[in-house]
Amino acid sequence: DTGVSQDPRHKITKRGQNVTFRCDPISEHNRLYWYRQTLGQGPEFLTYFQNEAQLEKSRLLSDRFSAERPKGSFSTLEIQRTEQGDSAMYLCASSPSGSGGLDTQYFGPGTRLTVL
C-alpha cells in the first residue's frame, strides 16, 4: 500500500497528558499537511511542510501543539497537556510538490483522539 499512513488510528488519553501522532506521506510527495476535524464539521487546516520546512501554521495551532518533519519524510504532531477540546480527528495529507500547479492532496485514514 503506497497511500498516506497514520499511527495510531485511535488514541484515548486523560486530560493533561501529552500525545504524539505520526504521519507517513506518499514517498515521492514533498508537501505534508495536518488538519483537524471535529464532529459535523469540515477539516480545518493546522500546518504544512515542504520537505523539512514548516511553511505555514494556523492560529488554531496553539503553543501546546508542535509539528515536525525532521528529514522531510514522516511527520509528527505532538499535543502537550491535552484538553477535552482537543478531541477530534487529526488528518494528515500529502501532495507531490509546491510548484508548478495546485497539487491534489491525498489524505490518510486519520487519528481519532479522545481526551477524557
Added chain:
Amino acid sequence: AQKITQTQPGMFVQEKEAVTLDCTYDTSDQSYGLFWYKQPSSGEMIFLIYQGSYDEQNATEGRYSLNFQKARKSANLVISASQLGDSAMYFCAPGGGDAGGTSYGKLTFGQGTILTVHP
C-alpha cells in the same frame, strides 16, 4: 483567503439517479482550484475530482463531473447513476495559488453535504 459555502446539509437520491451537490466559493487568490472529496463513515477523505480556475472545460472523472461557473463562483458536483456506496459526506474545498500557479498549500473546506442513496 477563501470562503466556501455548501448550502445543502443533506441530500437524498434514488439509486441509479443523478444528483447535484452545490458549492459556492469566494476567493481573492490569483489562481485557484476546486477540489471535491468524499468522506464515508470510516472517516478517510477520498479525492474525487479537481477543477482549475483557468480550465476551459468542465472536469469529468468517471461518474463525477463538475458544473463550473466561474462568473458565479460555483463548482457543483454532479454524480451520475448513483450507487449505494456513494452514501457519504461530500466536501468542496478551494485551494489558492499565486499568479504562476504555485500552490499556497492549505485547503479550506466547507461544512459538507451528507448524501444518502436509497435503493
